[in-house]
């Protein structure tokens with residue numbers, strides 16, 4: 001089978017397509033024929049060597065999340081032909097990623113789409129972002145009628161956070177770059193602010209929000225926008241540590257979250273997708289052989305949706 005791998009740390013050009021052995025299953029595991037995946041910041045940190053937590057030695061594989069269909073199983077919990085998605089999460093000793101033709105994963109780590117439901121490949125753009133957004137909104141204890149601000153709203157995490165906050169009947173405002181303003185409104189945000197303009201100052205001083213999900217920028221910049229006792233949820237650990245001192249002074253509750261890989265959360269999200277309550281917002285779509293370009297273009301601004309990596313082959317239910 002094919003696998004995208006890197007044999008040394010470096011810029012995106014280190015990514016290459018290799019032929020590797022098909023993984024053999026252990027008890028409790030399933031084999032997923034992959035259809036699509038996303039790109040995340042942590043992929044870039046692993047590949048460049050900025051974060052050296054992705055196992056010892058080479059080759060290593062990129063990719064954190066995946067959408068696909070079960071082709072083989074050694075688990076009684078799930079049958080071949082079922083559509084699933086999965087997040088590998090931090091697997092420090094494994095070196096493996098989801099940019100592969102077939103992925104072996106424990107059945108306790110897959111989210112199941114409803115039986116008989118076959119998602120479009122586009123749905124793969126949601127996996128990690130939606131899981132992160134769900135964890136963030138639950139940490140924020142979002143309930144109906146609250147005012148929520150999503151910062152970094154036009155990206156993979158933010159576009160899912162807007163939709164899920166609306167699903168919970170909260171009122172959502174968004175902070176995004178110029179390219180993402182219309183998308184945020186389309187997904188259900190009421191007020192949309194441009195992070196590149198001064199109008200954001202008024203938002204920062206408003207004290208209006210019950211909770212703020214910060215998926216970009218510095219967490220401490222947004223503390224003033226939360227009411228006293230309001231919750232600020234940060235998706236980056238480094239931002240969390242820097243925000244704690246000012247949060248304590250302002251009587252705000254600051255929480256750092258990790259997406260994790262909960263099967264229950266993934267299955268809950270799959271149900272939202274099947275019911276049409278959560279849809280992918282795709283800013284850029286790439287073929288798997290163009291993964292290096294996807295890495296290269298990540299984080300260069302102008303974001304209006306998540307990045308989708310198409311794995312270039314059609315999987316069917318049988």
Ligand SMILES: NC(=O)c1ccc[n+]([C@@H]2O[C@H](COP(=O)([O-])OP(=O)(O)OC[C@H]3O[C@@H](n4cnc5c(N)ncnc54)[C@H](OP(=O)(O)O)[C@@H]3O)[C@@H](O)[C@H]2O)c1
Nearest residue numbers: 041152154155156157177195216217235258259301302303
């Ligand atoms: N904790 C976890 O498990 C976990 C999981 C997934 C992701 N994350 C983190 O979550 C963050 C968001 O990920 P993502 O994949 O959604 O990123 P993304 O797709 O690149 O989206 C980032 C968004 O933030 C906007 N932005 C950039 N600078 C900003 C600023 N100073 N103020 C407000 N908005 C700004 C961008 O707009 P422009 O491009 O137009 O500037 C874009 O809309 C990343 O830091 C990532 O590492 C954490």
